[in-house]
Amino acid sequence: MVTPTPALPIISIAPYLPATYADYSDADRAAVAAQFHAACRDVGFLYLNVEGFLLKDDMDEVLTLGTEFFERPQEEKEKIHIGSMDGARGYQRYGENITQGKADHHEGLDLYAANPYEAVEAGAKPRPLQGDNQYPKTPAGLQPALEAWVDKMHVLGEAVMHAMALGLGMDEAEWKAFWKLSNKSFWSMRLIGYPPLPPNADGRSCGEHKDYGNLTFLHTDSTPDALQVLSRSGEWINANPVPGCVVVNIGAMWDKWTGGMYPATLHRVIHKAPTYRVSLPFFFEPNFDSNITLLDAAKRTAAKEGIELVPEPDVLYGDYLLGKVSGNFKY
C-alpha cells in the first residue's frame, strides 16, 4: 500500500537565505532549526518552501528545456554519452542506470563539480569523476539554465546546512568549522527523463536507494504518484510535488555525521502514468576530500534526548562517492 497524500513537513528557509536573513530574528532562525531537527530525526524527508528565492518561471523553464533535450534524436543525445568521458559525466540511455543490480527505467544527464584531480593527460581516458561535464548544445538555453540552477542550489545548500547545524545543537563557531567540510561542495546534479513504465511491468523507474551526500534538493514537474519515500513505520509514501517547494532528503553523510540520528531515507520512483516525467535532483555534498566523522553536537544532542547512536567508520567523501558511482552504469 502506498499512502496517497504527502505526510511530510513543509519548512520555509527564508530566515537563513542571504537576501532575507536580516528580515528575521535569531529566535525565528532557532524555530526553523528546531523544525529541521524534528524533520531529520523523525521523518527524513521534507518540503522546503523556496517561494521568493526560486521564481516559478525559472523553475518551469529549466524543466521545459530539459524535456526538449530528451525529445532530441537519440544519436544526438549520445554524442555526449558518459562512455565518451569518464563513465559518469554526461548522457546515459534508457536502462543504463543500475540500482540494486536492476536496470532503471529512465534516461538522464549527470553533472558533477569540477574534476577533483589533475587535468586529464592528452589522449588519456579520464578516470571516473575526472574530466569535464558534457552539456547538450540543443536546446541552447539548457546549459545556462542548468548552470544558473547550480548557483542557486549552492545558496540553498549553505542555508539548509546552517539551519541543520543549529538544529543539531551547534553554536555559530562550531557551524563555521563544520561548514569548511562542504564549502567546496563536490556537488552533483541529474536531469532525469522517465517514460511511463511498461504496463503490467513490476520494474522500477528508479530502484530504491539512499542518496550519497549531505542533502538532495529535488525539483520535478507536476506528475503525481511517482516518487515514493519509505516512512519510519515501513510504508511507502508518495512525495508528490508541492508548488513553490523542492523536496529535500537526507543523504548518507548526515547519517554518518549523526551516528544514525538523521538517517538517510530510502526512496524510489515508480512512474506509471502515461506521461513523460522530468526531474532535476541536485545533490549538495561535502568537499571531495572531506573526512566524515561523528559530530560532537550529535553526541551532545543524543545524550540530551536519550537517543542511542550507532557510529560508523570514518570515510572520505570522494572515496565513498567513487564506490557508488563505479557500480551505477552498465553500457
Ligand SMILES: N=C(N)NCCCC[C@H](N)C(=O)O
Ligand atoms: N547522486 C545520487 N545520489 N544519485 C542517486 C542515484 C540512484 C540510483 C543509483 N543507480 C544507485 O544505485 O545509487
Ligand SMILES: O=C(O)CCC(=O)C(=O)O
Ligand atoms: O526523480 C526523482 O524523483 C528522484 C530521483 C532520485 O532519487 C535520484 O536520482 O537520486
Ligand SMILES: [Fe+2]
Ligand atoms: Fe535519490
